[in-house]
Amino acid sequence: MLDLSELRAAARTEGGVSRRLFLAYGAALSSLPLLGSRAVAGSRRASFESDPFTLGVASGDPTDTGVVLWTRLAPKPLDPDGGLAPEAVEVAWEVATDDGMREVVRKGTTVATPQLAHSVHVEVEGLEPDRWYFYRFRAGDAASPVGRTRTVPAADASPDRLRFAFASCSHFEAGYFTAYQHMAQDDLDLAFHLGDYIYEGPGRDGGVRRHSGLEIETLADYRIRHAQYKTDEHLRAAHARCPWVVTWDDHEFDNNYAAEISEKQGIDPVDFLERRANAYQAYYEAMPLRARSLPHGPHMKLYRTVGYGRLAAFQVLDTRQYRTDQPNDDRPAELDDAALSPKNTILGAKQADWLKASLLRSTGTWNVLAQQVMMGMVARSRRPGERELYSMDQWPGYAAERIKLAKFLADRRVPNPVVLTGDIHSNWVNDLRVDDRKPESPIVATEFVGTSITSGGNGVAEVEGLDALLAANPGVRFHNRQRGYVLCTLTPQSYTSDYRIVEDVKSPGAAIKTLKSFVVEAGKPGAQPA
Ligand code: FE
Ligand code: CA
Numbered sequence: 001m002l003d004l005s006e007l008r009a010a011a012r013t014e015g016g017v018s019r020r021l022f023l024a025y026g027a028a029l030s031s032l033p034l035l036g037s038r039a040v041a042g043s044r045r046a047s048f049e050s051d052p053f054t055l056g057v058a059s060g061d062p063t064d065t066g067v068v069l070w071t072r073l074a075p076k077p078l079d080p081d082g083g084l085a086p087e088a089v090e091v092a093w094e095v096a097t098d099d100g101m102r103e104v105v106r107k108g109t110t111v112a113t114p115q116l117a118h119s120v121h122v123e124v125e126g127l128e129p130d131r132w133y134f135y136r137f138r139a140g141d142a143a144s145p146v147g148r149t150r151t152v153p154a155a156d157a158s159p160d161r162l163r164f165a166f167a168s169c170s171h172f173e174a175g176y177f178t179a180y181q182h183m184a185q186d187d188l189d190l191a192f193h194l195g196d197y198i199y200e201g202p203g204r205d206g207g208v209r210r211h212s213g214l215e216i217e218t219l220a221d222y223r224i225r226h227a228q229y230k231t232d233e234h235l236r237a238a239h240a241r242c243p244w245v246v247t248w249d250d251h252e253f254d255n256n257y258a259a260e261i262s263e264k265q266g267i268d269p270v271d272f273l274e275r276r277a278n279a280y281q282a283y284y285e286a287m288p289l290r291a292r293s294l295p296h297g298p299h300m301k302l303y304r305t306v307g308y309g310r311l312a313a314f315q316v317l318d319t320r321q322y323r324t325d326q327p328n329d330d331r332p333a334e335l336d337d338a339a340l341s342p343k344n345t346i347l348g349a350k351q352a353d354w355l356k357a358s359l360l361r362s363t364g365t366w367n368v369l370a371q372q373v374m375m376g377m378v379a380r381s382r383r384p385g386e387r388e389l390y391s392m393d394q395w396p397g398y399a400a401e402r403i404k405l406a407k408f409l410a411d412r413r414v415p416n417p418v419v420l421t422g423d424i425h426s427n428w429v430n431d432l433r434v435d436d437r438k439p440e441s442p443i444v445a446t447e448f449v450g451t452s453i454t455s456g457g458n459g460v461a462e463v464e465g466l467d468a469l470l471a472a473n474p475g476v477r478f479h480n481r482q483r484g485y486v487l488c489t490l491t492p493q494s495y496t497s498d499y500r501i502v503e504d505v506k507s508p509g510a511a512i513k514t515l516k517s518f519v520v521e522a523g524k525p526g527a528q529p530a
Helices: 004-013 019-029 037-044 178-185 219-230 233-241 269-286 349-361 395-411 466-472
Strands: 057-060 067-072 089-096 104-112 119-124 132-139 147-150 162-167 190-193 244-246 304-308 312-316 366-370 417-421 427-433 443-449 476-480 483-490 494-502 512-521 524-529
Touching: 057 132, 057 147, 057 233, 057 244, 067 089, 067 132, 067 147, 089 119, 104 119, 119 269, 147 233, 162 178, 178 233, 178 483, 178 494, 178 512, 219 233, 219 269, 312 349, 349 395, 395 443, 417 427, 427 524, 466 476, 476 494, 476 512, 476 524, 483 512
Parallel strands: 162 190, 190 244, 312 366, 366 417, 417 443, 443 524
Antiparallel strands: 057 067, 067 119, 089 104, 089 132, 132 147, 162 483, 304 312, 427 443, 427 476, 483 494, 494 512, 512 524
């Protein structure tokens, strides 16, 4: 990799913006009709007292021709405005085929505006399919770190392998992001984050580090929280290594919310939606998302398809924004009339229709749903001998829709469905049936639930009552409560999930190990120990 401190020093001794970059800026001026000349003149002189690239770089949502490149200028990441004046700043970007940034194949300039917290989302086009690229930004005399990204294979290509990781639930106070450190060292083509990327709670003592401020509510609050998370070098490193595909769960906004309904009683939905608009905007600003996800008030479209040639199609879901309120007051309950009501929806009608159409259209060998909450209808009793209850915040609270979706997968013969899940800070492998309460019926899909990066602290190696849980739920093939992420290797023949475990998140630098691996053979639903 290029030595960036050298590069920065060189830029400084040359007295600021290089001639080549200056010309690039000049050429861009005529193509920026929206900018007043004052803002542009100001931005041309942009120089920063300290590094504006403290939050690193990221890329995401790759296609076979392009990718979105992200950064956010914030010389003072924990300041409400990131330490920048309310002015537009020009940012140059370049994409090269080498990490020394010598063979530049695409470049341009964009504008980081104060309305979007000086975030940058560049949608690069015209790249070759299925290859690695390197990218970097410049603003004034500052250069960003170099990030690595890649395009996916062409839609009609038949790649023989894809390796990606999926992660969820990264609580800043609960532990060090050692799992991200190891993700950055795995040679991944892609990374998925399935939600709870930040947590909204107030700063509390007793963790390995502390959230700044109170529970987040304003746009500035959410921005600062996202920025604080990105002060973690391992999170930045993981983003800089490969493209990420992100979706949220509840904590990016507020615990266990359902659309415009708070888990707390007596919150006015209009106020709550205003807060949701703050949360969603800050999320957009902090993530490598395309402009199609730009929020419109409290609405933001996050569900989308990411393809990987004929090997895999990922349907990325949003099970928070459109859901009806959790039945039974969101308390664990039996699958009663309330849980089974056909009026309950976790996807919303529009997303559900889109999902079905996307699955019909798919030419992927592996049809993967990248989503948040557990789909397996797992019954749990709190104490031995007590009634077995289901979580109403997960798909069982929306059991009619859950059963209909599984039936759709079976009836339409969608090839090799796999469900990826986060949310519950524990690892699971579940065989999914149309109705999991009927273990004699055929297996339709396999669910891999990944544990948290840190949330819940170190967890436990031995799960109490595991035997009873497995006996009550024949679909559950594996369950564990340690920390880490799941590494997936896909070939046309098989889907392998490695459950990667970091034993200690309370002290930095802990080792990683693969605790267990499961494999699904193409054409043969259900996971087997690898
Ligand atoms: Fe969580
Ligand atoms: Ca959650």
